[in-house]
Amino acid sequence: MIIYDLLFYVFAALMIFSAVGVVSVKNPVYSVLLLIFTFFNAAAIFILLGAEFLAMAMIIVYAGAIAVLFLFVVMMLNIKTSQIKQCAISHHKLLISVVVLLLAELIAVIYLSLHPQPEIATSQNPLIIDGLKDNTYQLGFVFYTKYVYLFQICGVILFVAIISSIILTFRNSKNIKKQDINSQMSRTKESSIKLATIKTGDGVNAIHRK
Amino acid sequence: MIAKVIVFLPLLSFIIVGLLKRNFVRSAGIIASSLITISAVLSCFVFYKVIFNASIEEHIVFSWLSAEGLSVNWSIYIDSITAVMLVVISVISALVHVYSIGYMEYDHNLPKFMSLISLFTFFMLVLVISNNILQLFFGWEGVGLSSYLLTGYWYKKASAYKAAIKTFLINRVADVCFAIGIFTIYFTFDSLVFTEIFKNTAAHANDSISILGINMRSIDFICFMLFIGCMGKSAQIFFHTWLSDSTEGPAPVQALIHSATMVTAGVFLVVRCSPLFEYSEVALEFITIIGAVTCLFAATIALVQNDIKRVIAYSTCSQFGYMFFACGVSAYDAAMFHLMTHAFFKALLFLGAGNIVHAMMGERDIRKMGGMYEKTPLTCFMMTIGFLALSGIFPFAGYFSMNAIIKAAYAKNTAIGEYAYSLGVVTVCCTSFYSFRLLILTFYGSSRYPASLSKNINEAPLVMLAPVSILAFVTLFLGIIGQYLFNILDSGEAFWGNAIYVAATNNLADKVSNLSWLVKLSSSISAVIGIIIAYIFYVYRTNVPAILKNKFQFLYAVLLNRYYFDEIYEFIFVMPLKRGAEYLTKLTEAQMIDAEGVNKFAIYPKKCSEHISRFQSGLIYNYVLVMVIGIILIASWYFIAYFL
Amino acid sequence: MQFTESNVDLIHFLVLGAIIFSIGLYGVFSNRKNIIIVFISIELMLLAININLVSFSVFLKDLTGQIFTMFILVIAVAEVAVGLAILVAYYRAKGDIDINKMNQMQG
Numbered sequence: 001m002i003i004y005d006l007l008f009y010v011f012a013a014l015m016i017f018s019a020v021g022v023v024s025v026k027n028p029v030y031s032v033l034l035l036i037f038t039f040f041n042a043a044a045i046f047i048l049l050g051a052e053f054l055a056m057a058m059i060i061v062y063a064g065a066i067a068v069l070f071l072f073v074v075m076m077l078n079i080k081t082s083q084i085k086q087c088a089i090s091h092h093k094l095l096i097s098v099v100v101l102l103l104a105e106l107i108a109v110i111y112l113s114l115h116p117q118p119e120i121a122t123s124q125n126p127l128i129i130d131g132l133k134d135n136t137y138q139l140g141f142v143f144y145t146k147y148v149y150l151f152q153i154c155g156v157i158l159f160v161a162i163i164s165s166i167i168l169t170f171r172n173s174k175n176i177k178k179q180d181i182n183s184q185m186s187r188t189k190e191s192s193i194k195l196a197t198i199k200t201g202d203g204v205n206a207i208h209r210k
Numbered sequence: 211m212i213a214k215v216i217v218f219l220p221l222l223s224f225i226i227v228g229l230l231k232r233n234f235v236r237s238a239g240i241i242a243s244s245l246i247t248i249s250a251v252l253s254c255f256v257f258y259k260v261i262f263n264a265s266i267e268e269h270i271v272f273s274w275l276s277a278e279g280l281s282v283n284w285s286i287y288i289d290s291i292t293a294v295m296l297v298v299i300s301v302i303s304a305l306v307h308v309y310s311i312g313y314m315e316y317d318h319n320l321p322k323f324m325s326l327i328s329l330f331t332f333f334m335l336v337l338v339i340s341n342n343i344l345q346l347f348f349g350w351e352g353v354g355l356s357s358y359l360l361t362g363y364w365y366k367k368a369s370a371y372k373a374a375i376k377t378f379l380i381n382r383v384a385d386v387c388f389a390i391g392i393f394t395i396y397f398t399f400d401s402l403v404f405t406e407i408f409k410n411t412a413a414h415a416n417d418s419i420s421i422l423g424i425n426m427r428s429i430d431f432i433c434f435m436l437f438i439g440c441m442g443k444s445a446q447i448f449f450h451t452w453l454s455d456s457t458e459g460p461a462p463v464q465a466l467i468h469s470a471t472m473v474t475a476g477v478f479l480v481v482r483c484s485p486l487f488e489y490s491e492v493a494l495e496f497i498t499i500i501g502a503v504t505c506l507f508a509a510t511i512a513l514v515q516n517d518i519k520r521v522i523a524y525s526t527c528s529q530f531g532y533m534f535f536a537c538g539v540s541a542y543d544a545a546m547f548h549l550m551t552h553a554f555f556k557a558l559l560f561l562g563a564g565n566i567v568h569a570m571m572g573e574r575d576i577r578k579m580g581g582m583y584e585k586t587p588l589t590c591f592m593m594t595i596g597f598l599a600l601s602g603i604f605p606f607a608g609y610f611s612m613n614a615i616i617k618a619a620y621a622k623n624t625a626i627g628e629y630a631y632s633l634g635v636v637t638v639c640c641t642s643f644y645s646f647r648l649l650i651l652t653f654y655g656s657s658r659y660p661a662s663l664s665k666n667i668n669e670a671p672l673v674m675l676a677p678v679s680i681l682a683f684v685t686l687f688l689g690i691i692g693q694y695l696f697n698i699l700d701s702g703e704a705f706w707g708n709a710i711y712v713a714a715t716n717n718l719a720d721k722v723s724n725l726s727w728l729v730k731l732s733s734s735i736s737a738v739i740g741i742i743i744a745y746i747f748y749v750y751r752t753n754v755p756a757i758l759k760n761k762f763q764f765l766y767a768v769l770l771n772r773y774y775f776d777e778i779y780e781f782i783f784v785m786p787l788k789r790g791a792e793y794l795t796k797l798t799e800a801q802m803i804d805a806e807g808v809n810k811f812a813i814y815p816k817k818c819s820e821h822i823s824r825f826q827s828g829l830i831y832n833y834v835l836v837m838v839i840g841i842i843l844i845a846s847w848y849f850i851a852y853f854l
Numbered sequence: 855m856q857f858t859e860s861n862v863d864l865i866h867f868l869v870l871g872a873i874i875f876s877i878g879l880y881g882v883f884s885n886r887k888n889i890i891i892v893f894i895s896i897e898l899m900l901l902a903i904n905i906n907l908v909s910f911s912v913f914l915k916d917l918t919g920q921i922f923t924m925f926i927l928v929i930a931v932a933e934v935a936v937g938l939a940i941l942v943a944y945y946r947a948k949g950d951i952d953i954n955k956m957n958q959m960q961g
Contacts, residue, residue, distance in 0.1 A: 008862045012870050019874055019898055023881030028890050035894050038874075042901055049867070049912045051920055058904070061927055066897065066934045073938045074890055077945050092884075098838055099880045105845045106872040112852070114865055139924070142917055154928040161932035165939035171946075828957025830892065831883035838879060 008048060015041035032070045039063045053136040212252050213267055213286045216296065217339060219249040220303070220332035228325035238321035239311035242328055246307050249331075250300035253293075260293040268341060275344070282402050287341030291481055291710070294546060295338040295474070298553045302470040303331040305677035309561055310462040312673035313568060317460075323363060327466060330356035334471045338478060342403040343392055346479065350388070350443065353472045354381040360467060361459040373455035380452045384442020391435030394419065398428040408485040408711070415489050433486060433493030437500075440476030444530045447504040451776050453527050457519040461564025464519065469526050469556030477530065477549050480537045485711040488540065495626050498538025498619075502630040505531030507773070509640035513647075514769045517574045518563050521648050525600065526556055528637060532615050535630045541618035542710045548611035551688055555599040555607055558681035562593040565670040565678065566652060571663065576648060581657035585667045588675060590653040592682040597649055599685045601642035601737045607689035609734070612638065616733045638733045642740030650748040867909035874902035889953050893937060900930050 018041065021034040039062045046055035133141075143151055198204070223245040227238045260267065272284040288296070306327060314320050333356055337349025355378075362374025392402070398414050399407045411429070419428040440446070445453040456468055467473070480487060480497070487493055508528035515521045529552050536545035567574055569586055583590045599606035602613065616638075619631040657664070669675070747754050759766050768774065825836070881895030904923045911919025945951055 005862050008866065012866075015870070016873055016877070019877040022894055022898060023877060023885065023891065026887070028888065031891060031894055035897065038898065038901065042905060045867075045870075045905065046908055049908055051908050051912065054904075054908060054920055054923055057924065057927060061931060062897070062901075066931060069934060069938055070890065070894065073942065076942070077890075077951060095835070095880065095884045098835065098842065099876050101842050102838060102879065103872060103876040105842060105849070106875070107869055108849065109845070110865060110868045110872065114868075135920075138917060139920060142921060143924075147921060150925065154925060157928060157932050161935045165935045168936070168939035168943045826960060828960030829954065830889075830956065831885070831953070834879075835883045838883070 004048070008045070011041050011044045011048070015045070028074045029071065032067055032074060035070070036063045036067045039067065051135050053134075053139055212256060213269075213288055213339065214271065216249050216252045216256065216300065217286065217332065217335045219245045220328045220335060223328035224325045224332060227321050227328060230321040232319040232321060235315070235320045238324050239307075242324040243304065243307040243311065246300065246304040246328065246331060250297075250304040253296040253300040256288060257293040257297045260288055261290055279400065280396065280402070282342050282344045284345060285341040286339045287404070288339060291478070291546060292338050294550055295478055296335070298474070298550055299331065299334050299338065299471050302553060302557050302681075303327065303334075303466060305557070305680060306462045306466040306561070309465070309564070309674055309677040310460070312671050313462055313564055314460060323360075323460070326356060326359050326363070327462070330360065330467065330471070334475070337475055341405065343395060343407075344402050346482075347385075347388065347392060350439075350475060351385065353467070353475060354378060354385070354443075357381075357456070357467050357472055360463040361456045363459055363463065367458070369455075370458040373452070373458040376455055377452040380449055381442050384439050384449055387435045388439025388442075391432050391439060394428060394432045394435065398432065404482065411485050411489055427490070429486060429490045430492050433483075433490045434496065436479060436483060436486075437493060437497055440479055440534075441500065442476075443479075444473045444476030444534070445527050446476075446500050446531065446534065447507055450504065450508065450527050451772075451779060454520050454523050454772065457517070457523050461519070461560055461567060464523065465557040465560035465564070468523060469560055470553035473526065473530060474549050474553065477533045477537065477545055480534070481542045481546055481710060484537075484542050487537070488711055494538050494540065496538075498535045498626050498630050501531045501534030501536075501538055502633040503531070504528065505535065505637045506633045506640070507531075509637045509644070511769055511772050512644045513640060514766060516577055518566065518576050518579075518648065518652065519560070519574060521576075521644060522556070522559050522563055525559075525641065525644070528641065529556070529600075532612065532634065532637075535634070536615040536618060539618050539622040539627055539630065541615060544611060544614035544618055546710075547692055548608075548615060551599070551607035551611045551685070551692070554681055554688060555596045555685040558596040558678060558685055559593060559600070561674075561678045561681065562589050562596060565589045565674055566593075568670060568674070569667045570659065571666065573659065573663075576651045578659050579652045579657075580655045580659070581653070582667070583653045585664075586653075586669045588669055589678065592678050593653070594649060595682045595685055597645035599689075601645050601740065602638055602733050603642075603737060604734065605690055607685050607687075607692075610689040610693045613730070613733050617730060620729050635732050635736050639736040639740040639743075642737040643744045646741050646744035647748060650744065655749070864909060864913040867913075868906060871902045871906040871909070874905065875899050878902060886953060888951050889941065889956070890951070892953070893934065893941075897930065897934070900926060 015038055018034045018038045022031050022038065025031055025034065039058060043055040043058045043063075046052070046058065223242045226245075227242045230238050256267070267286065267288040270283045270285045274284050275282040307324065310323060310327065311320075314323050317323060330353060333349050333352030335349075337346050337353065340346045340349065358374045358378040361377050362371045364370045365374070395407060396402055398417055398419070399410055401407060401410075415427075415429060417428040418425050419431055420426075421431060442449040453468060453473075457464060459467075487497075505528050508524045508531065512521050512524035512528065515524065529548070533545045533548050533552070536542070536548065565586065566579070566582065566589060569582075569589075570579060573579065595606065599608040602608040616631060616634045619627050619634055621627075622630075659667075670678075771777070825832075875898075878895045878898030878901075881898065882892055885891040885895070904926060907919040907923045907926070909919075911917060911923075941951065948955070
């Protein structure tokens with residue numbers, strides 16, 4: 001269908017442009033925003049492919065969490081665009097040629113490997129994509145039965161990531177005044193109150209002299 | 211069986227005592243001495259069995275080489291010569307072990323010393339009981355090694371280790387000729403086993419061999435080469451310089467090695483190979499000349515030496531000259547008899563000298579001794595017995611054996627025989643002169659040592675006196691026993707069995723008994739003359755030596771410096787080699803190999819790594835770039851492979 | 855998902871993934887400004903891989919690709935969290951995130 005091809009080319013072109021923009025704009029905040037745009041385009045392509053759960057997962061996780069995290073860090077680190085010296089990248093041509101070469105090789109590999117057609121999964125495979133059920137159902141069906149251990153381990157990985165980020169960045173400020181309930185409750189009368197008789201006119205400083 | 215025990219007990223002692231630490235002084239001494247004493251007793255038993263039952267013991271212990279055509283085994287072969295040597299070696303070794311318990315009591319490592327002399331005994335025993343010449347060579351090298359270890363025992367002293375190296379090197383040079391002799395024996399006889407060689411000697415008597423283009427009879431060549439090996443081992447002239455330096459070792463070492471056992475290996479070899487030597491008159495004449503010359507040469511040096519041990523060492527050298535020229539005139543039985551008696555009285559003299567040196571706290575110069583008779587009477591008495599035996603006075607041991615040799619030399623009736631005879635008689639005079647010079651200067655007369663030393667000089671302890679007294683006892687009676695009881699000399703075959711072969715033309719037994727009484731007594735007469743001269747010089751008119759020294763200054767200097775042999779050898783051999791080695795070290799080692807080769811090779815990795823470490827810039831993007839380039843290269847490799 | 859008549863084939867998606875990957879890779883080593891761009895470029899590379907996997911899974915009718923994509927998602931999240939935490943700690947220690955000064959591993 002023409003609309004299908006058109007949509008694909010549009011989203012692909014947008015994605016490529018925004019990706020190029022990510023790596024070349026000077027302002028890092030613009031970089032992150034363009035990254036979010038790239039993610040959205042990728043999600044659209046996923047929906048085109050029919051993997052809508054993954055599309056939504058990408059938007060929620062990547063665009064919603066990761067890119068926001070980037071943005072937080074960029075703003076926290078306070079990178080001023082004026083500070084960034086605009087130096088010409090050395091060996092510019094070498095880098096471009098390396099990347100172009102890599103790209104050419106990747107495409108060559110893709111063409112060479114796909115011309116003998118790869119086999120399509122048979123119906124005995126429980127992972128076959130069934131055209132009648134939707135993507136979410138199918139993913140869930142497999143995740144919680146066949147891959148449940150891996151799924152739980154993912155949870156553990158995320159847990160470990162949380163703990164590590166906290167440990168790396170937590171700062172104990174020394175001059176914050178906090179309450180220590182135990183020492184408050186364990187004060188005694190002898191340690192906190194001192195009765196003194198002062199002659200009139202001496203002033204409170206007399207206490208220290210005694 | 212008993213023979214195996216005799217041979218392996220010293221090895222066992224070496225291993226056991228060698229493993230002891232240096233504070234186990236008492237147990238080391240007891241273990242080593244008892245093991246060797248057992249060996250000595252068993253040797254006497256074997257001697258009795260072999261001599262009186264006229265049996266030859268032979269068996270193979272272990273196989274050694276079995277190559278195509280060459281078959282040599284570790285073996286035990288005991289005939290009469292071997293039996294005599296066994297008794298000599300093990301008895302003297304046992305006595306030396308006991309002696310060194312006392313002499314080396316305060317040494318830094320007595321167990322090591324004991325294990326080394328046990329090892330030496332083992333090697334010597336292996337040498338004498340071998341039935342083939344290769345095992346004999348093994349023992350030969352082994353005793354050379356032990357002699358090196360023992361001479362350089364106090365290795366921290368520069369003179370000691372240099373003396374040890376000298377010993378080993380001179381022996382080694384002679385051993386090269388010995389080895390050539392062994393090769394030629396194999397080449398000629400196709401076997402290295404004595405019995406087979408001797409059976410075939412007559413058949414190969416006229417084989418000739420061409421060495422370096424010179425044609426000569428094989429047997430002549432073999433005998434020459436073997437004899438040169440013996441010259442090195444027994445310190446004959448030209449190979450003698452090591453013997454006097456070897457006195458750097460402890461006194462028991464001299465008693466064992468340089469009087470009784472190692473140096474006798476040369477004579478043993480010649481007597482053992484008597485069938486071979488008998489077929490080669492040239493070699494026999496050569497042996498006679500060398501033996502006679504050494505005899506007089508060493509005796510003249512000993513006339514003027516002032517170190518007590520060196521005098522006795524040169525006397526050893528000279529006595530071996532006697533033994534060799536006895537072999538040269540085909541009087542092998544006289545040579546063996548003299549070997550036996552000489553072993554005992556020379557060991558006695560060395561141990562006695564050790565007693566004196568021990569009592570004098572290490573002083574060895576006889577000009578600083580004197581009047582020791584009051585302090586060490588027993589040692590004096592025993593050394594007198596030893597020197598009387600050495601001079602050949604009736605009825606001590608030396609008389610019979612030396613007399614027999616000199617008579618045989620005269621009876622040979624050839625020019626060389628007479629030459630040897632005359633040298634021998636003159637040497638007897640010199641021998642008795644220096645013996646009594648030593649005796650008088652050391653023991654009699656007034657004391658010349660400092661007075662502060664006198665209260666510390668006392669007689670040696672019992673453990674040192676006992677071996678000396680046993681030796682003295684043997685010396686007293688061995689001659690008489692040998693001559694009259696065993697009939698060693700006169701009966702030839704009855705005692706020695708078939709071990710010694712004398713060609714029919716050389717048999718001197720009849721001629722000896724027909725000599726005139728003047729010849730028979732000539733050695734005794736010259737011995738008495740020597741004693742009288744010594745008495746005059748040192749007791750009666752003591753200024754005579756000094757006058758003679760002044761008149762014949764040049765002669766005195768030559769004799770005192772041992773005919774300058776050391777200096778000549780140093781000039782001819784040592785210095786060129788040293789210079790050459792230094793030059794080569796500087797040129798090839800330092801310049802060519804070190805600077806050009808090795809150092810350049812060593813700098814190269816360093817430079818390479820300096821270049822390569824520039825890759826590690828620390829910057830992430832560089833690392834990623836390199837990774838990607840690597841991936842691209844790998845992928846292009848596969849592409850090229852795919853498309854080609 | 856009915857694209858039986860479309861001309862867009864598996865190859866197009868794979869080529870798209872390859873292009874995005876290269877762009878991300880270019881971002882890693884051609885940026886001399888700051889290190890945030892490196893992180894972002896890594897995310898781009900991961901995105902490209904996800905596209906790859908999902909397109910394979912759809913065209914081969916095998917669910918394995920999408921499952922693996924989920925796991926990659928999880929790992930990417932964990933990696934970004936920890937990486938940014940390290941970056942923040944580094945910034946607190948050094949005061950600057952100039953990538954040219956991050957060469958302590960030199961030599």
